[in-house]
Amino acid sequence: MEGSLVSHQFGLSAISDSHRLPQISAPLAQSISAAVLILFSVAVPLPTRDSPRTLHVRERFGQVLISWTPGQDGRLDINDDGLLTRLTISRHLTNVTYSRHHEEVEIRLTDPEGRLAPQLARFITCREWFNITTHYQKINGLIAETRHLRLNTRNQRAHTRLIQMAADLLLDRTALVARRMHVREK
16 A cells, blocks of 8 residues: 555555545444444343343353343342352343352342342252263273173073082982992892
């Protein structure tokens, strides 16, 4: 660009006088502003101050994700099995992430002025559910134990067959000896 300056602080070229924006007349600027405001109000609906809140609670990777509809100031109480955490929230805040310590967490979202009914949620989960490695280790241990028990069962069956064959052999010999003795007595 001819006649441009370089800003050494940011490494960007600065706009020279030859690249100024054209002047817009006041009525045209007001019309554009009004159109932008109308478009914004239609495209982005904002909740009213007295609209009811909706509290959502879910868990992801061991973290409790708490969210609600924006629009009011309030207080968020998180009871983690006796451990109470209180947060004052502004009307622009819409969510928080909480790292739980116990299997049961109770969440209460209240309006400090008492205009809206409090929103309650209770989250109950099992901490071990998230530790997949522990479950895989338990499963692998059970599979190994099952294989060991099957091998022991086969060995015991083979041992039982050997004992049964030895007992049959002893019975046959006893019967043979008894016949010989019976034949000799006659």
